[in-house]
Amino acid sequence: MSSSLPAPGGGRRRTLDTAYLVLASLYVAGLVLWLLLGLLPPLAASSSATMEVLSRLARGTGSVATIAHGALMAIPEAAGWGIVSVEYAFSILNLGLGLVLLCRRPRDVVPRLLSLGFMGTAATFNAPSHVVFHLLVNAPLVTAVHFTFHIVSGVAYVWAVILFPDGRLPVTVGRGGRDTGLLALVTTIAIAVVCYRSSFVAHPPFFVAFFGVLIPVAGIPAQLVRLRRFEPGMPQWQQSRLLVIALVPALAAASVWLLARAAGWTWVASVVEANFPTVFALVPIILAVGILRFRLWDVDRLVSRGIVFAGLAALVGIAYGAALLVAKWLVGDTSLVGAVALTAVAVAAYPVRRLGSRLANRAVFGERLSPPEALRVLAHQLTSSGDPARDLVDVVVAATRCSGAALWLLDGTELVRAAAAGAIDEGPTRLPLVGDSEDAVRAALAPAPCEPVRHDGRLVAALTLAVPPGIRLPRVEQSLVRDLAAHAGLLVTNARLTRDLARQLVVVRTVADDLTMSRAQVVAAQDTERRRLERDLHDGAQQELVAALLRIGTLTSRSTEEISSQEIGDLRRLLGRTRTSIAELAHGSPPEPLVRRGLAGALSESATTLAAAGIAVSVDDRTAGIDLPSEARTALYYCGVEALQNIAKHSRARQAVVLLGADEHDIVLSVADDGVGIRSGAARAEPGLEHLGERLAPIGGTARLATTQTGVTVEFRVPRVPSPPEALS
Numbered sequence: 240m241s242s243s244l245p246a247p248g249g250g251r252r253r254t255l256d257t258a259y260l261v262l263a264s265l266y267v268a269g270l271v272l273w274l275l276l277g278l279l280p281p282l283a284a285s286s287s288a289t290m291e292v293l294s295r296l297a298r299g300t301g302s303v304a305t306i307a308h309g310a311l312m313a314i315p316e317a318a319g320w321g322i323v324s325v326e327y328a329f330s331i332l333n334l335g336l337g338l339v340l341l342c343r344r345p346r347d348v349v350p351r352l353l354s355l356g357f358m359g360t361a362a363t364f365n366a367p368s369h370v371v372f373h374l375l376v377n378a379p380l381v382t383a384v385h386f387t388f389h390i391v392s393g394v395a396y397v398w399a400v401i402l403f404p405d406g407r408l409p410v411t412v413g414r415g416g417r418d419t420g421l422l423a424l425v426t427t428i429a430i431a432v433v434c435y436r437s438s439f440v441a442h443p444p445f446f447v448a449f450f451g452v453l454i455p456v457a458g459i460p461a462q463l464v465r466l467r468r469f470e471p472g473m474p475q476w477q478q479s480r481l482l483v484i485a486l487v488p489a490l491a492a493a494s495v496w497l498l499a500r501a502a503g504w505t506w507v508a509s510v511v512e513a514n515f516p517t518v519f520a521l522v523p524i525i526l527a528v529g530i531l532r533f534r535l536w537d538v539d540r541l542v543s544r545g546i547v548f549a550g551l552a553a554l555v556g557i558a559y560g561a562a563l564l565v566a567k568w569l570v571g572d573t574s575l576v577g578a579v580a581l582t583a584v585a586v587a588a589y590p591v592r593r594l595g596s597r598l599a600n601r602a603v604f605g606e607r608l609s610p611p612e613a614l615r616v617l618a619h620q621l622t623s624s625g626d627p628a629r630d631l632v633d634v635v636v637a638a639t640r641c642s643g644a645a646l647w648l649l650d651g652t653e654l655v656r657a658a659a660a661g662a663i664d665e666g667p668t669r670l671p672l673v674g675d676s677e678d679a680v681r682a683a684l685a686p687a688p689c690e691p692v693r694h695d696g697r698l699v700a701a702l703t704l705a706v707p708p709g710i711r712l713p714r715v716e717q718s719l720v721r722d723l724a725a726h727a728g729l730l731v732t733n734a735r736l737t738r739d740l741a742r743q744l745v746v747v748r749t750v751a752d753d754l755t756m757s758r759a760q761v762v763a764a765q766d767t768e769r770r771r772l773e774r775d776l777h778d779g780a781q782q783e784l785v786a787a788l789l790r791i792g793t794l795t796s797r798s799t800e801e802i803s804s805q806e807i808g809d810l811r812r813l814l815g816r817t818r819t820s821i822a823e824l825a826h827g828s829p830p831e832p833l834v835r836r837g838l839a840g841a842l843s844e845s846a847t848t849l850a851a852a853g854i855a856v857s858v859d860d861r862t863a864g865i866d867l868p869s870e871a872r873t874a875l876y877y878c879g880v881e882a883l884q885n886i887a888k889h890s891r892a893r894q895a896v897v898l899l900g901a902d903e904h905d906i907v908l909s910v911a912d913d914g915v916g917i918r919s920g921a922a923r924a925e926p927g928l929e930h931l932g933e934r935l936a937p938i939g940g941t942a943r944l945a946t947t948q949t950g951v952t953v954e955f956r957v958p959r960v961p962s963p964p965e966a967l968s
Contacts, residue, residue: 277367348406359392393434400458451493485525628658643705694728890914
C-alpha cells in the first residue's frame with residue numbers, strides 16, 4: 240500500500256533501519272512509562288499496599304522519588320475506575336495498532352507515520368497521566384517524554400493523512416523536489432511548534448481543535464485529489480475513501496464543538512470534549528483497516544465488529560449525555576431522569592447497531608447493498624436495457640464480502656466468461672469442459688468456489704466468487720448468492736439468446752457484405768471488359784476502317800480507268816482484315832496479324848496503309864531473342880497502330896520510322912515522323928496520349944510524346960518482367 244523508504248545502499252539502509260528501530264523502542268518504552276504514571280493514583284487510592292510502596296519511594300531522592308511524590312499528590316484528583324478504564328481503552332487500542340504496524344511494516348513510510356501517530360495519541364489523550372505530570376516538580380525524563388509525544392504524534396498524524404496510502408504527495412508544489420521539500424520542512428516545523436505550545440494550554444480543547452479540525456482539513460482534501468485521480472472501485476480509490484470516511488466523524492464533532500463555543504453553549508462543548516477521544520478512535524481503527532485490507536494481512540469479521548463497537552460506544556456515550564440533558568429539561572431534576580435517558584438510548588441502540596454494522600461492512604468489505612436491496616436491484620436491471628451478465632456480477636460484489644465475481648456460460652464443450660467484476664485475475668476467457676454436469680463445471684473452475692445457475696432445471700452457467708483469504712461468507716450472504724444464482728437463470732438464458740442473435744446478425748451482415756462486394760466486382764469486371772473492347776475497337780478495327788476510308792477517298796478522286804485491279808484487291812484485303820479483327824474481338828482472341836507475324840511483322844503490315852498516303856515507313860526490330868509477354872505484345876501492337884494512323888491523318892509527313900527495341904528493364908516502341916508537329920498543341924495530343932497510357936497502365940507501361948518543329952516522336956514502354964498486381968495498385 241505504501242511505498243518503502245529509499246534504499247541508497249545496503250549498509251546505509253540497514254543503519255537507518257536500525258536507528259529507527261532503536262528510537263521506536265525508546266518511544267515505546269516512554270509510552271509505557273507514561274501510561275503507568277497515570278495508573279499510580281487510582282491504584283494507590285484503591286490499594287493500601289500500593290500507597291505504602293509509593294510513600295516509601297517518595298522519601299528517597301532522584302527521579303523515582305519525584306514520580307512517587309507526584310503520584311501521591313494526584314490521589315485526591317484521581318478519577319474513578321470507570322473513567323480510567325475508558326481512557327486506557329483508547330490508549331491500549333492506539334498502542335496495539337501502533338505496535339502491529341511497527342512490527343509488520345517497519346520500512347514503509349505511511350505505516351511508520353501511523354505507528355508513531357497511534358502510539359503518540361495513546362499518550363497525549365490519556366488524561367490520568369497528564370494529571371500526575373502537572374504535579375511533578377523537577378522530573379526532566381517525564382517532561383521530555385511528554386513533549387516528545389505531543390510533537391511526534393501531531394507531526395506524524397498530519398503527514399500520515401496527507402501521504403496515505405502510497406507515501407507520496409497528492410500534488411507537486413512549485414518546480415518539483417526542492418520547492419516541495421522546503422514546503423514540507425516549513426510545515427513540519429510549524430506543526431511541531433504548535434504541538435509544543437499545546438503543552439501549556441488546556442488539553443481537551445486543543446485535542447478537538449488539532450485532531451478534529453487541522454488533521455481532517457489536511458487529510459480530506461489530499462484524499463479527494465486521489466479520488467479524482469483513480470477510477471471508482473480501484474484499490475487506491477477504495478483506500479482514499481476509507482480515510483475520508485474515518486476523518487468525517489472527527490470533523491463533524493469538531494464542527495459541533497466550534498459552533499457550541501461560538502454560541503456560548505459551554506455544556507455542549509464540554510460533552511464534545513469529553514467524548515471526542517471515543518469519536519477519534521474511529522480514525523486509527525479505519526486507517527488500520529485500510530492497511531490490513533490492502534497490504535499487511537487479510538481482514539476478517541473481527542475488524543468489522545471492532546468498528547461497530549467503537550462507533551456504537553461513541554454514539555451511545557453522546558446519546559446518553561444528550562438524553563440526560565433533554566430528560567432533565569423535560570421532567571426536572573428527579574429520579575426519572577436516568578430512567579428516561581436509558582430508555583431513549585435502549586430504543587435507539589438496535590437501529591444504530593444495524594446502521595453501524597452496515598457502514599462497517601461497507602468500509603471493510605466494500606458491501607453497498609443489503610440482501611433485499613440486491614434482489615430489488617437485480618430485478619430492476621432484468622427489466623432494463625444493458626448488459627445483464629455484468630449487472631449480475633456487479634450486484635454480487637456490491638452485496639457480499641466477495642472481492643470479485645465472474646459469470647461463465649456453458650457453450651458446448653467450453654465455458655465462456657461472459658462478465659467479471661472486482662478483483663478477478665486476468666486469465667483465459669474460455670475453459671475446456673468435459674461433460675455438462677455440475678461436477679464437471681466445478682472441476683473446470685476449481686479452485687474458485689462457484690454456484691450453478693439453472694433455467695428450467697437445465698444447467699446453463701456458473702457464478703464464480705473471489706473471496707479474500709481468511710474471509711468466510713456468513714450464512715446470509717451464502718443464501719443471497721444462491722438466490723441471485725436462482726434468479727439469474729432467466730437472465731443468462733436471455734443473454735445466451737442475445738449472443739446467438741448477435742452471431743446470426745454478424746453472419747447475415749457478412750453475407751450481405753459479400754453480396755455487395757460480389758455485385759461491385761461484377762460491375763467493375765463488366766466495366767473493365769467494356770473499356771477493353773472500346774480500346775481494342777479503337778486501336779484495331781477502327782484504325783483499319785480509317786485506312787480503308789483513306790484508300791476509298793484516294794480511289795474516288797481518280798477516274799475508273801486509272802484504278803488498277805491491284806488497288807481494288809488491296810482494299811478488299813484491308814476490309815477482310817477489318818472483318819477478321821472484329822471477329823477476333825468478339826471471341827476475345829489477339830489480333831490475327833500479331834499471331835501470324837509477331838509484333839514487328841504486324842506493325843510492318845499496318846504500316847503499308849501509310850503508303851497509300853505517300854508516306855514511306857521503315858520498321859527496325861531490335862528485339863530478336865527477347866520473349867515478350869502476350870499482354871505487352873498486344874498492348875504495344877495497338878499503340879503502334881494508333882500512332883501510325885495518327886501520322887496518316889494529321890502529320891502531313893513524308894516518312895516515318897518505327898523502332899522496336901529493349902533496354903535493361905523495358906521493351907521500348909517508338910514511332911517518329913518528319914511532319915508538321917503539333918502546332919495547336921497539347922489539346923489535340925493529350926487525349927490520345929492519355930488513352931494510350933490507360934491501355935499500358937494495367938501492365939505497368941507508360942506513353943510519352945515529344946514534339947519539335949520537324950515532327951513528333953511517341954515512345955511506349957512496358958516492363959520486360961510483368962509487375963505484380965499489388966505493385967500496380
